[in-house]
Amino acid sequence: MLKIGIFGVGHLGKIHLSQWAAMKDVEIVGFFDPSDANAESVAQYQIPRFDSAEELIQASDAIDIIAPTTHHFKICEQAIRNGKHIFVEKPMTNTMDEAKTLVKLVEEANIKFQVGHVERFNPAFLALKGHTLKPMFIEVHRLAEFNPRGTDVSVILDLMIHDIDIVLSIVQSTINRISASGVAVMSDTPDIANVRIEFHNGCVANLTSSRISLKKMRKMRLFQKDAYIGIDFLDKKTEIIKLKTPEDEGLFTLDIDTNSGKKTIAIDNPEIKQTNAIRMELELFRDSILHNKPVPVNAIDGLQAMEVAHQILAKIQKSLSPDTAQ
Structure with a gap:
């Protein structure tokens, strides 16, 4: 059973949460979102709300980041240093320096890292x-x-x-x-x-x-x-x-x-x-972890798209x- 922690339950985050909730071999351990309104909007799922990003990372095997882009790098860096697998929405970071640093960290870590380019x-x-x-x-x-x-x-x-x-x-x-x-x-x-x-x-x-x-x-x-x-x-x-x-x-x-x-x-x-499409990309991320397969859209893909952008x-x-x- 893969333990998933969700960062951000705004408009797209709620969609991700609903897909994870319906998926086999997955347990949502909780979510982190500083917005009380966002938290209230997912109350029907009865999923624990964490007060600390660090605590959610520690409790999870993998995290799904649908927070604002400006927060991506900090959350990813923290998760990588704790050996957690990461799915992060596009663009994967806010700046090119952050993206390059992230690629190096991913290469050094034994984790799965997937970028949410859903149109694939x-x-x-x-x-x-x-x-x-x-x-x-x-x-x-x-x-x-x-x-x-x-x-x-x-x-x-x-x-x-x-x-x-x-x-x-x-x-x-x-x-x-x-x-x-x-x-x-x-x-x-x-x-x-x-x-x-x-x-x-x-x-x-x-x-x-x-x-x-x-x-x-x-x-x-x-x-x-x-x-x-x-x-x-x-x-x-x-x-x-x-x-x-x-x-x-x-x-x-x-x-x-x-x-x-x-x-x-x-x-x-x-x-x-x-x-x-969202269900498929999340399922492939799950399978890449459970069956040790390559992710379909990796950190290099995310970096190359950002470089051009x-x-x-x-x-x-x-x-x-x-x-x-x-």
């Missing part, structure tokens, strides 16, 4: 497992309505970091150049941003994120040789349009005339298995500086 487990993205992904151009739009919750960090670290992580996992190439622009509209940090990432293998990714939109959108489009792939993370839909091959028998096809003759297009809508923030800050040459 979105059913629409999982449907592409087994398909060859070698995009040369990626277009991403992640739009959300304004919500004061989460504005303690920029839209880059709040929303775009999901897509940065997905893009890095797909492209598997080093970055050649980043250009970015962003504007703070409703908060003190950028609320909308557009970013262009150029990779050394020739792939270009164009990412747009906004938390001041009138509608929600979470779409990614991949363009690669002989294929277009559309992923709708919000509506859980995936579409592949490609040149037909002998393996594509049974798919809907369409003949088109081109300058080089007639070509046949095949349209594939992979099966979407209705899974709970902070490069983007630096580019935006430079572009907004009055001293920047025009």
Whole structure:
């Protein structure tokens, strides 16, 4: 039985708590949250509330950190020094120095450390497992309505970091150049941003994120040789349009005339298995501990996503500086 301690039972923390509560081979030993309102909102679970972070860490085999980002490093450091396994929400720390220190501590410790990049487990993205992904151009739009919750960090670290992580996992190439622009509209940090990432293998990714939109959108489009792939993370839909091959028998096809003759297009809508992404990532974390398996999103993954995010923030800050040459 894995003893889990939960740090933070706000909006997302309550969701995590409900998933842990329904999971086999898991016991929630308690939670730590300085907010009385948050604590009251989970009273129905009858789970002990700890007054001390240290006491909760000591009582647990593993901890789940869904506290504000500014608290991540301190809690992680304390847990690592006590030999506890850690699941921490993205971004894994508030600063790059904290992230680099954390990676070193994790490497030195015999623990499992997983970062909560939940879109890796979105059913629409999982449907592409087994398909060859070698995009040369990626277009991403992640739009959300304004919500004061989460504005303690920029839209880059709040929303775009999901897509940065997905893009890095797909492209598997080093970055050649980043250009970015962003504007703070409703908060003190950028609320909308557009970013262009150029990779050394020739792939270009164009990412747009906004938390001041009138509608929600979470779409990614991949363009690669002989294929277009559309992923709708919000509506859980995936579409592949490609040149037909002998393996594509049974798919809907369409003949088109081109300058080089007639070509046949095949349209594939992979099966979407209705899974709970948060439940899946937490179950995989549990299994990595109980069965000594690698975690699906490790500290290095979390660091790499943060590195790109902070490069983007630096580019935006430079572009907004009055001293920047025009």
